[in-house]
Amino acid sequence: MQIIVLYIKDTEGIYRRVDMFDDETISLTSKIQDIRDIAKVFTDFSQTFTIPASKENNKIFQHWYNSNIDNGFDARSRKDAIMELDLSPFRRGKISLNNAKMKNNQVFSYELVFYGNTVNLKDLLKENELSTLNQLDDYTHLYSSSVVKTGLQSGLFSGKIVYPLITHTKRLFYDSNPATPNYNGNLYYTASDNSIGLAFDDLKPAIKCLTIIEAIEDKYEIIFTRDFFASNAFSNLYLWLSRNSGAIGGDENQETLLSRICTPWGFSSGDLGFNVYNDTWTVSTQNSAKSYNATLTITTTGANQLIPYSIKAIDYVTGDILAQSSLDVGANRTMTFDIISSYELINYQIKWIVESSQTLAFNPSITLIEYQLNSSGTVTGSNQAIWNINATGDSITTQSEIIITENVPEIKIIDFLTGLFKMFNLTAYYIDDLADADFGKIYIDTLDNFYADRVNNPSEGNYDITKHVDTSTSQINRAFEYNEIDFNYEEPSTLFSINHEEQFNDIFGNEEVKPDFVDRGSKYEVNVPFEHMKFERIFDSNRTSSSPYASATTLYLTDILWGYSADGDFAPDADLTPPTGNYSPVLTKPLVFYAIPQTGLSATSGIKWISDGSGYTELTQYYRPSNTNEDGTSSTAPAYTINFDDEVDEWSLTNYSGATNSLYKKFYANYINGIFNEKKRIYKLRAYLPTDILANYRLNDELTIQDKVFRINSITTNFKTEISQLELLNKL
Numbered sequence: 001m002q003i004i005v006l007y008i009k010d011t012e013g014i015y016r017r018v019d020m021f022d023d024e025t026i027s028l029t030s031k032i033q034d035i036r037d038i039a040k041v042f043t044d045f046s047q048t049f050t051i052p053a054s055k056e057n058n059k060i061f062q063h064w065y066n067s068n069i070d071n072g073f074d075a076r077s078r079k080d081a082i083m084e085l086d087l088s089p090f091r092r093g094k095i096s097l098n099n100a101k102m103k104n105n106q107v108f109s110y111e112l113v114f115y116g117n118t119v120n121l122k123d124l125l126k127e128n129e130l131s132t133l134n135q136l137d138d139y140t141h142l143y144s145s146s147v148v149k150t151g152l153q154s155g156l157f158s159g160k161i162v163y164p165l166i167t168h169t170k171r172l173f174y175d176s177n178p179a180t181p182n183y184n185g186n187l188y189y190t191a192s193d194n195s196i197g198l199a200f201d202d203l204k205p206a207i208k209c210l211t212i213i214e215a216i217e218d219k220y221e222i223i224f225t226r227d228f229f230a231s232n233a234f235s236n237l238y239l240w241l242s243r244n245s246g247a248i249g250g251d252e253n254q255e256t257l258l259s260r261i262c263t264p265w266g267f268s269s270g271d272l273g274f275n276v277y278n279d280t281w282t283v284s285t286q287n288s289a290k291s292y293n294a295t296l297t298i299t300t301t302g303a304n305q306l307i308p309y310s311i312k313a314i315d316y317v318t319g320d321i322l323a324q325s326s327l328d329v330g331a332n333r334t335m336t337f338d339i340i341s342s343y344e345l346i347n348y349q350i351k352w353i354v355e356s357s358q359t360l361a362f363n364p365s366i367t368l369i370e371y372q373l374n375s376s377g378t379v380t381g382s383n384q385a386i387w388n389i390n391a392t393g394d395s396i397t398t399q400s401e402i403i404i405t406e407n408v409p410e411i412k413i414i415d416f417l418t419g420l421f422k423m424f425n426l427t428a429y430y431i432d433d434l435a436d437a438d439f440g441k442i443y444i445d446t447l448d449n450f451y452a453d454r455v456n457n458p459s460e461g462n463y464d465i466t467k468h469v470d471t472s473t474s475q476i477n478r479a480f481e482y483n484e485i486d487f488n489y490e491e492p493s494t495l496f497s498i499n500h501e502e503q504f505n506d507i508f509g510n511e512e513v514k515p516d517f518v519d520r521g522s523k524y525e526v527n528v529p530f531e532h533m534k535f536e537r538i539f540d541s542n543r544t545s546s547s548p549y550a551s552a553t554t555l556y557l558t559d560i561l562w563g564y565s566a567d568g569d570f571a572p573d574a575d576l577t578p579p580t581g582n583y584s585p586v587l588t589k590p591l592v593f594y595a596i597p598q599t600g601l602s603a604t605s606g607i608k609w610i611s612d613g614s615g616y617t618e619l620t621q622y623y624r625p626s627n628t629n630e631d632g633t634s635s636t637a638p639a640y641t642i643n644f645d646d647e648v649d650e651w652s653l654t655n656y657s658g659a660t661n662s663l664y665k666k667f668y669a670n671y672i673n674g675i676f677n678e679k680k681r682i683y684k685l686r687a688y689l690p691t692d693i694l695a696n697y698r699l700n701d702e703l704t705i706q707d708k709v710f711r712i713n714s715i716t717t718n719f720k721t722e723i724s725q726l727e728l729l730n731k732l
Contacts, residue, residue, distance in 0.1 A: 002086055002691060002719040006051075006114075008060055008095055009080035019054040021109075023720070028091070028114065031714035031727075032427050032699040033447060043116030043429060044091055048098060053107040065100040065107045073097070078123060081114060085719070088695040092432035093117050117430030118442065124220050125414045133413070134316035134349060135215040136404040139207065140261065143248065143400035145611035148200035152622050154597070160211045161404075162238065162595050163203045164625040165607075166533075166563035168246050169585045170202045171570075174558050176549075177542035181574040183581035187538070187560060189608040189618040195578045197608030197616060204248045205402060206238040206595060209420070216413060225438055227445035228426055232629055233640045233666070238595045239416075241407040242565065245587035248407065258398040259406065262296075262352040262364045262389055270385025272370055283348040283368075285341040291371045291379075292339035296352055297332060299363040305331045309356035309398070313337060316349035316405075327357075353403065360398040364389050409590040411529060416590070419529045423642065425667040429699070446667055451711070454700040463693055464704040470686040470723075479680040479729065482524040485672060487511040487644040487664060489532035490589040495567045496534040508534045509627070511644035511664045515676040531589035532642070535625055535650045537561045548605035559601045561624045561651055563593075592642070594626040626651065637661050674732060682713060683728045689717070694724070703728060 004026050007015035026049045051057055053065075062073040078094035091114070098111040130136075139161050141147055150156060151163035165172075170185045178186060184196050210229055217223055228234060242248075275282040285292060296311060308327040313335065315322050323337035340346060354362060365388045372381040389396055411419075420426065427450045431438045445453070454461035488510050492498055500508040509532040540547045540556040549556045568584035601607070601620040609617045628638035632649055637656035641647075646660040664672075674680055685705075689697075694717060703710045703726075710728035717724040 002694070002722050004090075004719050005084040005087070006095070007082040007084075010060065015080075015082055016056070016060050018060060019052055019056050021050065021052055024049055024051070025718060025720045027716055027718045029714060029716040030116075030699060031712075032429065032450070043118040044093060044114070045116065046114040048111050048113050050101070050109040050111050053100070053109055057110060058107070061097065061100075061110055063107075064097065064110075065102065078115060083114065085695050086691045088691060089432075089434070090695050091116065092430065094123070117432065118428050121222075121417070121428075121442070122414055124222070125216075125412070125417075128413050129319050130212065130408040130411055130413055130416060131405045132316055132319040133212065133215040133219055133408075134351070134405065135218045136207065136212070136408065137261070137351070139211070140401060140403050143200075143402045145200045145613070148203055148205075149609060149611070149619075151205060152203065153619060154621075155623065156205075160208045161205050162208075162623045163205050164238070164240070164563070164593070164595050164623045165198075165561070166204065166240065166565060166625050167202045168204060168242070168248075168565045169582055170199075170580075171564065171566070171582045172198070172538065172560075172562050173541065174538045174560060175541040176547050177544065179541075181572070181579035181581070183572065184578040185581065187607045188540075189604060189606055189616075191616075193578065194610060194616050197610040198619075199609075200611040201247060204240065204242050205407070206240045206593075207404065207408070209234065209237045209239055209592065212239065212416065216417075223441040224444045225431075225441050227443065227449065228424065229444060233424060234420075236594050236596065236629060237592055237642075239409070240588075240591040240593070241402070241404065241409075242588060242591065243407050243409055245565075246585040248402065257355040257357060258359060259353055259355045259401050259403055260396060260398045261401075261403060262354065262396065264390065265366070265387045266390050268365070268386045268388045268393075270368070271383050272368055272385035283339060283350065285339060285346050285348075287341050289373050290341050291373060292341060293336055293369055293371075294339060294350075295334050295336040295367045295369075297334045297365050297367070298354060299332050299365075300361070301331065304361050305329060307356055307358050307360045309333075309354055309360050309362070311335045312353045312355070314351050314353065314405075316351060317347055319405075322348075322350065353406070354398055356398045361395050362398075363393050363395050365393060411590045415529045419590075419592075422526050422528050423530075423663055423667075425663075425671070448667070448670055451700045454698065454702065457698045457701055458696045459698070459701050462702045462704055462709070463697060465687055465689065465693070466705050468687045468689055468693075469705055470688065473686065475684040477682040477684065479677075479682050480675045481521045483514070483518045483521040484523045485513040485526065486523060487513075487526045487528075487668075489528050489530055489644075492531065492533075493567060493586045493588055494531075494533055495564050495583055496536055497532065498567055500534050508532065508647060509643040509645065511662070513664065513672060513676075517678075518676065529590065530592050532627075533563050533565075533588070533591055533593065533625070535561050535563045535627065537650055537653065548602070557653075559598060559605065560607060560622075561598075561626070563625045565591075594629045594642070595623045596626045596630070598622055598624045624651075632656065640666060675729075677732055679730070679732055681730050683710065683726070683730065685726045685728065687724045687726055688722055689724045702731065 006018040009015050028046045030044045064073040075097040078096045081093055081095040083091040093114055093116045096113045100107055101109045139157050148163050155162040172185045172187055174187050176188045186196050213229055306329055308329050310325050310327045312324040313322040323335050325335050368385045370383045371379045374380050425447050427447050428442055428444050431441050431443055497508045538558045538560045540549045543556050547556055549558050565588055566583040566585050572581040599621040607619040609619050627642050629640040630638045632638040632652050637659050641662055644663045646657055648655045699712050709731045711731055713727040713729050715724055715726055
């Protein structure tokens with residue numbers, strides 16, 4: 001029998017050895033990606049097993065069976081654990097306590113489950129949305145002509161924020177010989193019609209996906225390896241910051257709001273030791289004998305008293321709005337809410353936001369009151385602390401400000417990560433080898449790279465297990481129970497993508513894989529929680545020699561590519577000044593795309609910018625949205641595209657056909673073609689694997705049995721019987 005030793009980390013950070021039953025059966029299953037469920041990432045997990053309610057174990061679990069114990073072992077969360085196998089390091093992960101069994105009114109045993117650390121990601125991130133990543137607000141910036149212009153041309157914060165040429169309402173086009181009516185979306189640079197062209201409030205920002213990854217790491221104190229996240233497939237991938245349809249920062253009536261986070265707070269008076277840093281007011285509560293409330297007071301004077309404004313308090317930890325007021329006027333307005341105190345430690349990180357439709361000058365202050373309660377809940381005393389802006393109550397002013405967490409689309413952090421995993425067929429595991437330079441990090445890379453990296457394993461990539469296999473019984477199964485695999489983005493909602501579907505009876509960017517000669521099984525779907533947008537490269541409507549793009553090499557094709565977050569019916573209005581010709585804005589699902597700096601537009605053929613206070617200017621560079629990470633040539637496709645299938649490249653207008661480096665071709669084809677191969681099988685075998693293999697194998701190792709080489713689909717080991725149930729895929 002192979003001996004499992006289990007250690008559980010206590011509240012003091014000490015790993016304590018758990019007493020085990022001598023005859024207890026422990027089975028551990030390991031798999032990284034099951035051939036029968038290719039869209040999921042797996043990790044180690046064990047079946048339930050029991051341990052005795054010994055003196056030591058009762059101490060570790062703090063007599064959990066007794067519900068009258070205050071501040072005892074919390075079975076609602078998993079605890080850090082380490083497993084050893086025959087005194088050799090084996091696995092790091094989490095232990096979950098399921099129940100305690102009683103005999104004769106005495107505790108007898110505890111039931112546990114062991115999970116690998118990668119599973120902990122879902123537990124760690126919970127249901128939290130991207131809007132709870134308060135680190136993203138480090139990139140809050142003014143929403144003004146000059147700032148947006150910089151973001152469009154060269155990016156902000158070293159390119160972590162860009163303004164791509166995606167409009168929410170205005171229909172863009174290019175007509176170097178303007179007809180009547182000349183709609184306001186004409187980008188042709190002319191000295192007349194200074195209200196026609198691109199304005200700063202036609203655009204919304206985008207944030208680099210790597211910046212979101214960094215914010216996740218910062219908030220949850222985890223580290224992902226950069227194997228994939230530093231690759232060219234990911235380096236210039238962005239998420240569009242669009243939380244509502246139409247103009248950015250609008251309310252339900254599409255009225256643009258001016259927003260300010262109240263910052264930086266300064267302590268004024270009082271006796272409470274709560275932490276205030278810049279824009280975040282941090283409170284931690286753990287005391288049933290106290291209660292708290294917080295009041296924000298906004299003071300206005302003069303004409304500012306007549307300007308309606310609203311107030312919000314948002315908890316960065318959960319993303320919840322703790323309190324808010326409606327738009328109203330007044331010289332002094334307050335907003336008060338209670339802060340929950342409980343037996344468990346609750347952390348609040350609160351940001352205070354004032355919004356108005358006009359520029360508003362105001363003075364904010366916060367009063368925090370701590371109430372002492374007796375056993376009946378009656379207040380017996382209180383303490384108070386006051387914070388003012390800049391420590392002196394100086395006035396601040398609302399401005400058009402992009403608060404990033406107020407503008408990220410509504411998506412859970414775990415769903416954002418899962419979406420990336422499904423797009424690029426990524427795999428993950430926790431690095432628990434102390435000798436590894438990346439120990440303690442979560443390895444993230446493509447499945448193909450994961451398998452290729454086996455040469456760096458302790459085995460150098462292969463174990464010959466021929467002599468350990470039980471040849472008395474085995475089973476050979478079909479490798480795959482499906483006859484089709486569909487790779488799907490969210491249903492398209494924007495004009496160009498919908499037109500594509502209507503024209504070609506095909507959803508732009510999706511892929512259907514239907515192997516020939518497979519007529520058994522059902523359809524398997526890989527569904528990504530992002531929307532996919534088709535972009536348009538604009539032609540000059542003036543198809544004459546007077547066009548700036550009249551040369552034989554361009555054939556009136558401009559250097560302008562754009563995205564349009566609108567649909568519905570074309571709604572021209574020639575009675576407005578300038579006349580409009582737009583479609584209705586739509587709210588897309590979270591949208592990811594590559595952002596490419598497009599430079600070198602020649603004079604008189606650039607983009608007319610109409611938001612500068614002094615009039616109009618011509619832009620000769622901009623960030624264009626793209627479904628490819630770079631430009632291709634007439635014969636060479638870009639290195640990566642986020643289309644799952646082969647599509648005509650919107651920039652080069654080239655059909656690369658089978659040469660397109662689609663998501664399917666780059667990240668799925670090797671694996672999928674293999675599992676659909678007529679010779680592919682799943683071999684179910686039994687083996688008596690020795691400790692040196694069990695303690696050191698990696699799921700990307702290959703196993704040799706006689707003259708055949710296999711990949712691991714899963715390994716389930718019973719440490720009592722020393723039998724490992726193997727599911728192996730023959731390598732073709």
